[in-house]
Amino acid sequence: xxxxxxxxxxxxxxxxxxxxxxxxxxxxxxxxxxxxxxxxxxxxxxxxxxxxxxxxxxxxxxxxxxxxxxxxxxxxxxxxxxxxxxxxxxxxxxxxxxxxxxxxxxxxxxxxxxxxxxxxxxxxxxxxxxxxxxxxxxxxxxxxxxxxxxxxxxxxxxxxxxxxxxxxxxxxxxxxxxxxxxxxxxxxxxxxxxxxxxxxxxxxxxxxxxxxxxxxxxxxxxxxxxxxxxxxxxxxxxxxxxxxxxxxxxxxxxxxxxxxxxxxxxxxxxxxxxxxxxxxxxxxxxxxxxxxxxxxxxxxxxx
Amino acid sequence: xxxxxxxxxxxxxxxxxxxxxxxxxxxxxxxxxxxxxxxxxxxxxxxxxxxxxxxxxxxxxxxxxxxxxxxxxxxxxxxxxxxxxxxxxxxxxxxxxxxxxxxxxxxxxxxxxxxxxxxxxxxxxxxxxxxxxxxxxxxxxxxxxxxxxxxxxxxxxxxxxxxxxxxxxxxxxxxxxxxxxxxxxxxxxxxxxxxxxxxxxxxxxxxxxxx
Numbered sequence: 184x185x186x187x188x189x190x191x192x193x194x195x196x197x198x199x200x201x202x203x204x205x206x207x208x209x210x211x212x213x214x215x216x217x218x219x220x221x222x223x224x225x226x227x228x229x230x231x232x233x234x235x236x237x238x239x240x241x242x243x244x245x246x247x248x249x250x251x252x253x254x255x256x257x258x259x260x261x262x263x264x265x266x267x268x269x270x271x272x273x274x275x276x277x278x279x280x281x282x283x284x285x286x287x288x289x290x291x292x293x294x295x296x297x298x299x300x301x302x303x304x305x306x307x308x309x310x311x312x313x314x315x316x317x318x319x320x321x322x323x324x325x326x327x328x329x330x331x332x333x334x335x336x337x338x339x340x341x342x343x344x345x346x347x348x349x350x351x352x353x354x355x356x357x358x359x360x361x362x363x364x365x366x367x368x369x370x371x372x373x374x375x376x377x378x379x380x381x382x383x384x385x386x387x388x389x390x391x392x393x394x395x396x397x398x399x400x401x402x403x404x405x406x407x408x409x410x411x412x413x414x415x416x417x418x419x420x421x422x423x424x425x426x427x428x429x430x431x432x433x434x435x436x437x438x439x440x441x442x443x444x445x446x447x448x449x450x451x452x453x454x455x456x457x458x459x460x461x462x463x464x465x466x467x468x469x470x471x472x473x474x475x476x477x478x479x480x481x482x483x484x485x486x
Numbered sequence: 487x488x489x490x491x492x493x494x495x496x497x498x499x500x501x502x503x504x505x506x507x508x509x510x511x512x513x514x515x516x517x518x519x520x521x522x523x524x525x526x527x528x529x530x531x532x533x534x535x536x537x538x539x540x541x542x543x544x545x546x547x548x549x550x551x552x553x554x555x556x557x558x559x560x561x562x563x564x565x566x567x568x569x570x571x572x573x574x575x576x577x578x579x580x581x582x583x584x585x586x587x588x589x590x591x592x593x594x595x596x597x598x599x600x601x602x603x604x605x606x607x608x609x610x611x612x613x614x615x616x617x618x619x620x621x622x623x624x625x626x627x628x629x630x631x632x633x634x635x636x637x638x639x640x641x642x643x644x645x646x647x648x649x650x651x652x653x654x655x656x657x658x659x660x661x662x663x664x665x666x667x668x669x670x671x672x673x674x675x676x677x678x679x680x681x682x683x684x685x686x687x688x689x690x691x692x693x694x695x696x697x
Contacts, residue, residue, distance in 0.1 A: 202542070203531040207683045208617045208657070208675075219538050303677050313617040315677040364491035364499040388670040409505055409612060409621060412541035413493050435614030443494035469508050471495035472545060 185251070185294070189244040189326040191281065193389070195309040196298050196317040196329075198234040202302060205434040211414065212308040212316075215390055215430050215453035216289055217386075218350060218478050219257035219388065222290065223293035225482060226254035226270045226340050233334040234307035235296030236323070238290045242281020243323060248340025250275045252295035252339050253332060258352055258454055269343035287352030287454040288388075295339060299332030311390065311431060348481040354459035356451050358472065359466040360442035363425075368405055368439035369419070376400055377441065378463055382425065386457040390431035393452060394424055394463065405439055412436045415444030415452065417463070427452055446472035488561055490554045493579055496543060498550050502556055503537040506623045506651055510537040512566035512658055515688050517557070520564065526556045535612040536621070573607055573690045576655070578646050580604075580695055581664035584634075588648065591631050600695055602629050603667065608653060610689040618657025618675025618683045622691060625651050637663035644669045646693060653693075657683070668693070 187194075197220065200213025214220035214237055224233050236243075242260060251273050255266045262282040265271040273279055284290050300307050300318030307344060309317025319327055362374055380400045387394040404419035411434060412418075418426045418438035428436075429452065442463060444452050455461055466474075489501035500517065503510040518534045521541065528548025533540040543553055580600045589596045608622035615621075625648060633649045638661060641647070645656040647664035656662060657674035670693075674684040685691065 204682075205531070205533045205540075206613065207681060208613045208615060208619050209682070228488050304682060310617070310677075313658055313675070313677060361492055361494055364489075364493040364501075366491065367489070408506065408536050408538075409614060410501070410538045411499065411535050411614070413497050413542075415541065433615045434533060435612060440493070443492075445495050468492065468495055468550065475495070475545075 184248045185329040185331065186248070187243055187323050187325055187329070188278065190322065190324050191238050191241040191243045193232045193239040194243045194323045195237050195311070195413055196234050196300055196307055196323070197237045197309065198232055198307045200430065201304055201306045201310070204277040205411065207253050208434050209304065209313065210310060210431045210434060212306065212310055213430050214291065216257055216291070216450035218450040219289070219412045220291045222268070222344055222481055223254050223256040223291040226256070226268070226344060227252050227295040227334050228270075228337040228339045229293060229295060229297050230334040230336045233293070233332065234300065235291055235293040235298065238284060238292065240284055240288060242284060242290060242292075244278060244280045246273065246276070246278050247273050253279070254293050255281070255290055256344065257290040258284045260284055260290050268349065270339035270341075283455065288456050289453055293371065294331055295335060297332040297334035299330040309359060312428050314443055350450055350454075352454055354455060354461065356455055356461040357465050358451055358461055359445045359471065360463045361444050361445060361468060361471060362465060363440065364443070365407065365439040368407065369441050373402065374441060374465060377402070377467060381460040381462060382460045384455045384457050384461060388457065390429055392426045392428040392432055393455060394426050395431045396424055406437050409435050409437050412440070413443060415446070416440040417442050417444065429453055445471035445474060447471065447478050490557060490558070492550045493540060495546050498541045498543065498553050498557075499678050500539045500541065501537065502539070506611065508535060508568065508609055509566060511609065511687060512568045513564055514539050515568060516564035516566045517560065521557075521558050526553060531552065535614055550625055552622050566687045571689055574685070575692050575694045576646070576670050576672055577696050578604070578668040578670045578693045580668040582646065582668045584665040585667045588629075588631055588667055592628055594628065599629065599667065602626050603648070603653065604693045604695050607690055607692050610685045610687050610691060613683055613685065616656070616658055616660040619660070620655045620657065620674055622653050623651055625653055631665055633663040634665065637661055641642050642667065642669065644671060646670055
């Protein structure tokens, strides 16, 4: 068992989420930074579906009752030493302190075997708004106890994850987008002007989305008829700000979407910190696909 | 003509219209049915709402262009009638935090608001936003009020609310910007049930004042 001795800012259990249940208003969920989470599972030899721990801004302190093999990826964590982007054995009775996170916003702690909490609607991920999943239906708290599962598929990797196969964890961010789907709601010059603007990440962010300001650029957002949303959708609000959606986004929304972040860049959107600047650059679907294949290739190459 | 546009690199958004209209909902639901029956290669799932349908796909198996063509082929050929189902009563205690304010804004008494809201049948247009949130329409003209100027951080589960021409029920506690006029004990979301939601688009409901 693993005991949560102290919790961090927002520490939750995540697996690959609940795709396909959006028609019930259930967010897809899963790790905000899918790439770092996948690497963490790979490092410890887990199946891709194994549940791990997502940490935001500050991490938890955990006590391992038995020896476990762990790895920490994503945003930098100063205190974790040997577990940083590599598989590391933590002894029985050891206390593991994740401390402050950054640069980057979210770190992933995988434990060999995965976190064993009940499947709810097909997933172990916490659904924060629904109050279910993640073992306890809420972020982890001091005193929670977690079991380790048996979802392994390979030996843990011996080497640290190659630094050339990691994503940058520091702004200024360049995020690639595909225009639309609501291109008709905006004059065609608007996306060009937005691309030329250094957007500012505000402190209003969580697993649902990130609010951004657009200094020097006034955008006219409009309320639209409630329509389904996707992760990466960049909504323009009626006050002219942007909301870029993340894994736990509301399944529907009422603002027009000017552009959508490509799947390969969702991890970057998830790692941006308040005060960082971000530029959006338009790409084609072909480029989006190439960018995704590059990351998928990194995950395969290290097999 | 339907709008068919990429929503990122793994989804397509089909926009059938821009208004709250039972005919449009009928078309959305018919398209949803056809796609789920035919299962074109690479289609993973679809999400219906009011007048649009999101189609998520696996980019290794299809692409936006190919899926868009399949959708174009059925445009104008759908049976858009909504199957008639029995009306479900939602027993509602009309004691919402915004009832008095809504009465002021609409020049009605609180009893008048209740009569206007409870006195008709509604169509479920969408389950969205948060688990089980049930969007219904349409409200009578006399009850149309804007959303709150600043949303509440937490709206209790079961809250019955109105905004614009819509009325809805918050199935789980969540943030929310609609005007709260009442509350029901009916459970609209249960993570342990199959399906996990009480209603689906196309259902008919009626709010019945609890004594």
